[in-house]
Amino acid sequence: MKLALIFGTRPQIIKCVLVIRESQRKKVDLALINTGQHYDYSLSEIFLKEFHLSMPDFNLGVGSRSHAWQTANIMMGIENTLKELRPSACIIPGDTNSAIASALAAVKMKIPVVHLEAGLRSNEEFMPEEINRKVIDHVSQLLLVPTATAKNNLLHEGIPLKKIALTGDTMYDLVLMETPGISKAELPSQVRDLRDYMLLTLHREENTEDKEKLMSILAAVRESNIPTIFPIHPRTKERLNCYGLLAETGKIKNLFLVEPVGYHTMMKLMKNSLYVMTDSGGVQKEAFILQIPCITLRGSTEWTETTKFKVNVLVKEPRNSGAILTVIRHVQKHRDAIVRTIRKSGKPFGDGNASAKILNQLVKRYF
Numbered sequence: 001m002k003l004a005l006i007f008g009t010r011p012q013i014i015k016c017v018l019v020i021r022e023s024q025r026k027k028v029d030l031a032l033i034n035t036g037q038h039y040d041y042s043l044s045e046i047f048l049k050e051f052h053l054s055m056p057d058f059n060l061g062v063g064s065r066s067h068a069w070q071t072a073n074i075m076m077g078i079e080n081t082l083k084e085l086r087p088s089a090c091i092i093p094g095d096t097n098s099a100i101a102s103a104l105a106a107v108k109m110k111i112p113v114v115h116l117e118a119g120l121r122s123n124e125e126f127m128p129e130e131i132n133r134k135v136i137d138h139v140s141q142l143l144l145v146p147t148a149t150a151k152n153n154l155l156h157e158g159i160p161l162k163k164i165a166l167t168g169d170t171m172y173d174l175v176l177m178e179t180p181g182i183s184k185a186e187l188p189s190q191v192r193d194l195r196d197y198m199l200l201t202l203h204r205e206e207n208t209e210d211k212e213k214l215m216s217i218l219a220a221v222r223e224s225n226i227p228t229i230f231p232i233h234p235r236t237k238e239r240l241n242c243y244g245l246l247a248e249t250g251k252i253k254n255l256f257l258v259e260p261v262g263y264h265t266m267m268k269l270m271k272n273s274l275y276v277m278t279d280s281g282g283v284q285k286e287a288f289i290l291q292i293p294c295i296t297l298r299g300s301t302e303w304t305e306t307t308k309f310k311v312n313v314l315v316k317e318p319r320n321s322g323a324i325l326t327v328i329r330h331v332q333k334h335r336d337a338i339v340r341t342i343r344k345s346g347k348p349f350g351d352g353n354a355s356a357k358i359l360n361q362l363v364k365r366y367f
Helices: 010-025 045-050 067-085 097-108 128-139 148-156 170-177 179-184 211-224 234-242 263-271 281-289 304-308 321-343 354-366
Strands: 003-007 030-034 089-093 113-116 142-145 164-166 198-200 228-231 255-258 275-278 294-296 312-314
Touching (some): 003 010, 003 067, 010 089, 010 113, 010 354, 045 263, 089 097, 097 128, 142 354, 164 354, 179 263, 211 255, 228 263, 263 281, 275 321, 281 294, 281 312, 294 321, 304 312, 312 321
Parallel strands (some): 003 030, 142 164
C-alpha cells in the first residue's frame, strides 16, 4: 500500500513537514509529488533542504501562468504520475491551484482524496483559494480539519461526519517543534540590527494585481514611520516593477526590502517583530501562534479564530492608505492588551500532536 503526497508551493511544504517525518517514523510508504507551481528556489526547494527532507519522487515543473493554464497542466501531469504510482490515496494540503488540480485528477481516477487543512472558509465568493477549498472538500473522502470551526463549516455544508477528522493544525505543531532552530536562525544582514519593527508580507492576487492597493499599502507604511521589513515575494516584486513602483520603495526610508527567506528566518523575523501586516492566511495563523498582533490586508479571513479574539485586525479597504494607517495606529496603541488576549485564548489550533493524529487516520483507513 502506498500513499501520494502532492504539493507545489511553499505553504504546502510547510504544512506537510511533520506529516512526512511521521510517515517515515511509522514506515508508511509515502511518495512525494511536486507540481512545481512555485518554481522559484526561494519559495520551494529551499524548504525541503532546510528541513532535511528528501527531494520529491516526481517534479512536474509546471511553473506559473493563468489559473486555467496552470490548473489544466497540473491535472494532466498528475494524471500521468498517478497512473504510474497507483497509490491507495492522495494527500492534498491547502487550497492552491496545485491542490484543486490534483484533487480533481485523483478523484476522476477513483483514487481517494485526503484533504489536509479542510473546512476553512472566508466566505469570499470569487477568491481563488475559496473556490479551490470548497471544491476539494466536496470531492474528498477524508477531510482533516485543523479547528472546531472548520469541522462545523463542513457539517453545515452537508458533509457526513464519518468523513471528517479533527486533528489540529500541523503548522502549530511545526512552530513548537522548531523553536530551537528558530532561535538560532540567521537574519538578513541589512535588518539584523533593527528593533521595534513591523514585518510585512504581500502576495495575494487581490492586492498584487491592483496598482491602487499597492500604492496605498506603501503610502501607509511610509506614513506610519515604523521600520518595516518586507521579504518580497517574486510575483509582488514583478508587479511593483511593472507598475513603476519598485523604484519608489527605495525612497521609503523606513521600508527594508529583503529577498525571500527560509522558514526559520521568517519565524524569527516574525517572533522579534512588534506586529505583522500581511495578506497571507498562514502568516496570520503563525503570528497568532507566536503571540504577535496581526494586521490583515483583506476584508475577511479563513482563520476566524484570530479575529474572534480581536488580535488579528482586518483592513476592510486596502485601497485607502488612511484606513490602513488607522489600523496600524490602533494596533500600536493596544499592542500589550492584544498580546495578553492571545495568551489567554487557549489552544484553538490543537494540542501539538496533529501529525500523529493524521497518520493514525491514514493507517486506519488505507492500510
